[in-house]
Amino acid sequence: MKVTKVETGIVALPNDEPLAGFSENPNATNPIVWLRLGTDQGIEGFGVTYFGGALTRTLRHAVDELGALAIGEDPMRVEAIAAKLRAAAVSAGPAGIFTMALSAIDVALWDIKGKAAGLPLWKLLGGGRDQIATYASGALRRGLKLDEALVAARRLREKGHRQTKMQLGLPGITLPAREVEQARLIREAVGPDMDLMCDINQRWRPEQAIDIGKRVEEAGVGLYWLEDVTAHDDYAGLARVSAALATPVAGGEYLYGIAPFRHMLEARSVDIVMIDQVRSGGITPWLKIAGMAEAFNLPVVSHGVPEIHVHLVGAVPNGLTVEYMPRLFHLWDEVPIPQSGLLAMPTCPGLGLNFSQDAIRRFAVA
Secondary structure (H helix, E strand, C coil): CCEEEEEEEEEEEEECCCCCCCCCCCCCEEEEEEEEEECCCCCCCEEECCCCCCHHHHHHHHHHHHHHHHHCCCCCCHCCCCCHHHHHHHHCCCCCCHHHHHHHHHHHHHHHHHHHHHHHHHHHCCCCCCEEEEEEEEEECCCCHHHHHHHHHHHHHHEEEEEEEEEECCCCCCHHHHHHHHHHHHHHCCCCCEEEECCCCCCCHHHHHHHHHHHHHHHHCEEEEEECCCCCCCCHHHHHHHCCCCCCCCECCCCCCCHHHHHHCCCCCCCCEEEEEHHHHHHHHHHHHHHHHHHHHCCEEEEHHHHHHHHHHCCCCCEEEEEEEECCCCHHHCCCCCEEEEEEEECCCCCCEEECCHHHCEEEEE
8 A cells, every 4th residue: 555645724613612612712713734645545544733823834834745755655654654754854853843744644644554454543552441531621711701611610510521621820910819719619610529620831830830739729629630830841840849739740732752751751740641642743652652651650641632532542551531622623524422521432443533524615724
């Protein structure tokens, strides 16, 4: 089998929030680069990448250029293709646009491998379980008004979600007491039985994270984890926070490639390793990072794209839960739907996903 065709495009997907109904910025859009790899046996593989922002056209161009280098190659040889693309890009990597572009190609190749084998990707990767926990994400953002956040939290509980994530690091200048009160009120809204995560998105210094984290603990909020509490590459600062708090600290979504995770793990910076399929460079490095975390006796969780990450978190033995963030859902004909807080493993070969041609036409960006 050989790769014979590369097709890409950009869509600007709506920034709606279907889980609880309150969008932080309903007028915004999410620019996504989509990829279709064709083969001489008629099998197609799909991939996506994003985080390009104002450089999304540049990201698409990078996918086109790297994809062209894969034409004529055997899609079963994912590592060989990755090595060829890295060599061709010379010193453009190992992070940034190069890695984000490579991730789309890597995912599409694994989609082809699964389809060629007649197996859903999670089975091809080891088949760790039949279902995996998932948490509602994106519904309790810091930009919402407090009353909107509380209504959204109650809606999530009523819809049967068993885990959800809120954000602190509130906009403007806020006092620790205000942050703690937000966490306490959202805990009351979701009830005592729901696992409640909290994302800071790197907005606190280590000493702030320790101070506010301890206050949240003393308030009895009972966080499942506290995420990205400070700068992603301040491994020593993250380690200080992890050592000071009883609440588990999660991190890793902002790291590119494999090597930074080694530094983070060796510094004992986090208790839960979060891996982003786009920034890590695709499925191949994602799995290597998960294995490294397993060697440190740590669980792994995903960032974004649950329709792909369900396969990865569900395949590895230390997979904990999948972030259920519907940012890309408009792009697909059908996506996994949680039942009682769980995602069933997909049954169709490969990713089990198909692009919605209507969405590609309707949200296309020239």
